[in-house]
Amino acid sequence: MNINRRDWLKKGILATAGLSAASAFIQKAEANTLVRKELQLSLSPDFELQKSFAGMNPPAVMKARLGANENPWGPSEKTKQALIASISESNRYGRQGRADLIKLIAEKEGVPESHILLGAGSTELLTASMVAYGMKGKIICGDPCYISGNEEKIPMEKVPLTTDYQYDLSAIEARLNGSQSLVYITNPNNPTGAILPADQLKAFIDKVSDKIPVLVDEAYIDYAKDPKAECMVGSIVAGKNVLILRTMSKLYAFAGLRVGYAIAKPEILKTIQPYCSGGFDISVPSFAAAIAAIKDVEFQKLTLTNTAASKQFTYDFLTKIGYKYIPSSANFLLFPIKMKGSDLLSKLMAEGVMVRKWEFDRQHWCRVSIGTMDEMKAFSEAFTKIVS
Ligand SMILES: Cc1ncc(COP(=O)(O)O)c(C=O)c1O
Structure with missing residues (x-):
């Protein structure tokens, strides 16, 4: 039914408008359909929880x-103070504080500001990545990993973990055949909590990222023994096709405040940006709180x-x-x-x-x-x- 409607839309528009404008419109319409579908991703954990608890009286x-x-x-005292001090600006869209937060994150990560894209939690950026790359091919990932329960919504190829519950990087590499558009690695992995040795992951990136971009979801990297040494920012600085996603929901206690960011070279950020909410994501109080929380060592x-x-x-x-x-x-x-x-x-x-x-x-x-x-x-x- 959807396909028919899409074909009909395509024909109708092509008959009445210029070809390039029409195909741009169609691409956007198709993308929007996907965006709506993919947005369910953000709801799925709670939905799963609700299903798990169905019929029970909490x-x-x-x-x-x-x-x-x-x-x-959390939230820490300094985060709360920053929220209170900025609450009267919450009638405005989130502009004030955006540039300062990007600058602070770029300094913290040791990358240019052009390498940072903010989102309302990393879910916004993860969803955008799934849409952008899911339209081009399959997302190859571990099984289980953070996205592996979403196969009805994301075109994916799941590769079982090793016998010691690690991401199987050699199996993933062996499966790459041009039908995949993105490698998705949760590191540390959720639900296992296991982290890949940094040298192994870096070597994998060096081998495959010229052929296929690698998304490393580092939601929990702050809990690693040595986050600076175990994260993959070095590969981005080296110019590799790597997209890192980070969240402030964990170490900084922002799960309800919704601040996350992507780190990658601008060409990669431009691929996912069209499917983000374009500046209507983070509130002024959340910007102020995020700046205070990052400084609150x-x-x-x-x-x-x-x-x-x-x-x-x-x-x-x-x-x-x-x-x-x-x-x-x-x-x-x-x-x-x-x-x-x-x-x-x-x-x-x-x-x-x-x-x-x-x-x-x-x-x-x-x-x-x-x-x-x-x-x-x-x-x-x-x-x-x-x-x-
Ligand atoms: C691996 C992983 N990535 C991304 C997220 C989404 O985090 P948020 O949208 O709160 O930034 C979570 C949440 O638990 C997660 O476990």
């Missing part, structure tokens, strides 16, 4: 919100220290009760469970604890975000009660 008090990898320690350190302590507590708890886990370089961790994920989710939810479930490698898995020590204690108590 408890009145949530003891631990460990389902969305948020930062429970104390809060970032506090988050990393607290995350490490809560993560260690959770590792120790799982080991004590005889459960294995995948060592995580992010603010969540994934471990195999001995019951159906949906059963665990509903039982934990009844105890006021929210987590996520996964199913791959013929196993059921639980992904638990790293929250405050109280939240991890609530999780461990509820989990013990359920499995014992």
Whole structure:
């Protein structure tokens, strides 16, 4: 039906207007259809959560919100002050602060300002990338990875992880045959939390990026041991066809404030920019807050220290009760469970604890975000009660 309508639209316009203007219009119309379809991507996690919890009565008090990898320690005091100080500008579209934020991010990343594109969270930029490259071919990615559950919306080719739950870079390289338009790598990966050794990923980029651009989704890179050494900004500085996506939702506690950015050379940013919201993305208070949060190194350190302590507590708890886990370089961790994920989710939810479930490698898995020590204690108590 859609195709017929599109053909009809094509014929009608070609008959009445100049060819180039018409095809530009059609391309835009087709892209808009895709944009609308792809925007579901941003809704899918919550939709999945709603489906998981369908038929359950959520408890009145949530003891631990460990389902969305948020930062429970934020927003920081300095972020809040910046928000309050700029709130009276929120009647204006987001211009004031945009240039300052781009300058600050470019300095932090060591790239020219022309290499930065802002978005309302990295979801906006990820969605735009899926539309821009998804129209040209398949997106080749790991299975599972952050986008792998969206195969109905994105044309994709999924490549299973290795036996130690890492992205299989050689298998991806071997599959490249011209039908793919983009390699998508979540690093650290979500849901596994595993990070690729920087030298391996860099060597992969060196080998393939002349043929196909590589998108590295570094949403959790701030939790790596040495983010500067483990991120792929160096490949961009070296002129490679690499697109990095970053979010402020995690380390900076901006999940609800919605600030993310892309780093790439301008030719690549120009490919995705037409599918972004073009300056109507970030609010003036969010700009002010983002500038304050990036400068607030104390809060970032506090988050990393607290995350490490809560993560260690959770590792120790799982080991004590005889459960294995995948060592995580992010603010969540994934471990195999001995019951159906949906059963665990509903039982934990009844105890006021929210987590996520996964199913791959013929196993059921639980992904638990790293929250405050109280939240991890609530999780461990509820989990013990359920499995014992
Ligand atoms: C790997 C990954 N990429 C992107 C996002 C989207 O983040 P946001 O839109 O909040 O910036 C998430 C959110 O959890 C994520 O896990």
